[in-house]
Structure formats: structure tokens, C-alpha cells
Amino acid sequence: MSHKATMWAVTVRGISCAEARVLWHLADCHNPVEGCFPSQEYLAEACEIDERSVRRNLLTLKAKGLVNWSEQREGKYRKNNRYSLAFEVGFVSGAGEFEADNLSGSENGASTGQNQPFEPDISVVLNRTPESSKPVIEPVTNLKAGARDRAPEEGGLKRVDRKRIEREFVLWFGGWDKGKGKGDVEYARNTWSALSDDERAECIDLTPAYLRWAKKSDIGLVAAAVYLKNRHWRDMPEEARAAPEKTHGIAKFCGKLWMGRFLLTVSQKPTGIVTLTTYDEKAIRDGLVTREALLRKKRMQHGWPAAKSMMDAARRHEPFVTGLDLLPHVSGFRQVSRDGEPEVVAAWQRLHERNGQPFPDELPEWLWMPALVLKPTGGSDIDDAVETALQAFLSTVNGARGDDAA
Secondary structure, three states, X not given: OOHHHHHHHHHOOOOOHHHHHHHHHHHHOOEOOOEOOOOHHHHHHHHOOOHHHHHHHHHHHHHOOOEEEEEEEEOOEEEEEEEEEOOOOOOOOOOOOOOOOOOOOOOOOOOOOOOOXXXXXXXXXXXOOOOOOOOOOOOOOOOOHHHXXXXXXXXXXXXXXXXXXHHHHHHHHHHOOOOOOOOOHHHHHHHHHHOOHHHHHHHHHXXXXXXXXXXXXXXXXXXXXXXXXXXXXXXXXXXXOOOOOOOEEEEOOOOHHHHHHHHHHHOOOOOOOOOOOHHHXXXXXXXXXXXXXXXXXXXXXXXXXXXXXXXXXXHOOOOEEEEHHHHHHHOOOEEEEOOOOHHHHHHHHHHHHHHOOOOOOOOOOEEEEOOOOOOOOOHHHHHHHHHHHHHHHHHHHHHHHOOOOO
């Protein structure tokens, strides 16, 4: 995998979502030494589309001057195409060439090599010619032998395994003691990938017990990666390995646990630093905005860093790990339809606006909120019902935590 290639792919604009997906996975298969030789079958599986759609999107990407390819053969047998990407030095655009939907691998088997052979980069060390004896078929992964052994027929982990391992790591790392030895996340992630499936399962099961035991000893807590590398969970005496209680979980965006954590977070006093720039001061002097209105807007954007992190993670489709202590308090939440009950959603938005607090944008179709108790008159009482429901939820949580938390 080439970091430069993938970073280039995510910055390309003016293409469809399907084209962007195909382009990214092409970049993911790019190797600066060997080149880019993914099969269309692999691209179809990675992009979760059919091979004909892969060929159609490759043609449109070529027409836009972003990719090109040259046919590869071994005797009379056709091999995977050698793809070139627009960021490479020496790239020859195929934009303007006419081609039917017959990329190598389609039903009619017609050749689609570009009209002139691919010109290698100026540095042949970084980009070998198509005759390279070791083409890259799928993304290069830097995995130790223990990880590769689990799928030797594919030269590494299956894509579904990598996603599962990443989810497990995010969940485990979120529960690691943040105050003592969090360590470098990438170092920890690589060490996690090098463990076997059994070791990861054992680590997930025993880490909570280890954290409880280590705090009572003189051992202290080490960085997460060192803990994983040395399998420190095995240092515990047998009597300390009681069945650990699960303390953290992944909260779905606008689900019960996520929304409960968000409402509780923004109910606290803002801790983010809010400052006005020179441009802001000029806008105030010019009468374009009042100081109070601008400070209020900036406070909603930056006053609650934890809430902002939650929303940013949701935009990036990243899992959000949080404590499970709120589960009893959000069990009474009910689903609200964004389109079916817009007046309820709008009432929650108005409440946060009145309080100068942020509220999630780009809402999903369904979100979970504290249950409302509406009076028979309805309509004008919905704002009161929303505020009452929020206060009831916060009172329940703070009451369970004690006066200090309130």
C-alpha cells in the first residue's frame, strides 16, 4: 500500500461516489516499487459492486484523466492489467481515447491495452516497468508471520478479518486506562494485529481484571503496546482472573447510548477555549455581527470538545467507544423518526439552541431520545415536554452518581 497514493485519492474531487470508491481501492493496491496490479474480481469485492460496474467506473476515471492501464500478458495468457495513477511521475493520460466496455476480464475478452505503453517514472527504483517479476496483486500489509499464517492462501488477512480486528482493537483500546500509559495508538494497533486470534480474545477477556489487579500492586501500568507485546495479562495470579465485567462498548451514532452520552456531555459547563480572531473583531467593528452572537456561535462549535469529537467521529464513520454505565438510564429512550416526527426533532434542536449547546447535524433516519410526556393539548406544549424529559434524564443520572457529579 502506498500512503502517498491513498492520500492523493482522497483529495480528488469532481467524481461520483462509485468512482471514488474504485479509485481509492486502486490506490490502496499501489506499491511505489512494484506498481499496481489488482484484479477486477478483487476490486469488485473490495468496492462491494459487480465487475461490470468496476469496468464502467474505470472507463470514466480514465476519461477524466485520473487512471490508465496497460495490458499484461504471459505468452498467450492475459494477466492482470498494470494500472497507473495520475499522481505518478511519467503518467500518460488515456483521456479522449475511445473504448468499449471490454476491459480485460469481461465477457468478450477483447484487449484494452492503452494505445502506447506506460512510461515508467523518472526514478526506476520507485516505479518498475510492467515486466516486473513481482506484481502487487492486493494491498501490501506489514504483518508478522503469526498473522499471515491465518490465511496463507491469500498472502495475508482477509478484508473481513482486518475490519473485525480493527473493531476489536478500537473497543479494547477505548477501555484501556487513559490516565496511565495510554501510549502510541499506532504502535499499539500494529502490536494488536501481530497477536493471534486466541491471544486477542484472551486479552479482551482478561484486561479489565488486570487493570483492577495492577492498581493494587507495585507493578503499575505500562504503555498499551508494551502490555500487548509482553502479554502482561498473563502475569496475574489465578485468583485475580475472576470473570471481568464488561465496562465499555461501541455506541452507534444517535443510538440510546450515544445520545445519552451526548446529552450528558453538553449539559456540563463548557470547557473549550473560545477566542475571537482578527477577522472576527473586524466583523464586529463593521457591524456585521454582535460580539455576543459571535461568541455564542463559537461556544456552540468549540465549547464542548468531547461532544465535538463524538460528532466528528460520526462524520468519519468511526466507531465511538464509551462506558456502559449509562445503559440503565437510557433504557427508557424511544425512537424518533427524523422525517415522520419532524416537530419532535425540531423541539430538541430549539432546546439546545436556547441553551447555547450544540446538537448533532446530518441526523440519521431514526434517533433515540428521552421519552416525552405530552399533554392532551399537544402542539404548544412540545417544547415544555422536551425540556422536562431532558431534566428527568439528567436528574436520574446525577442522582445515581451522587451530589458531586451533579
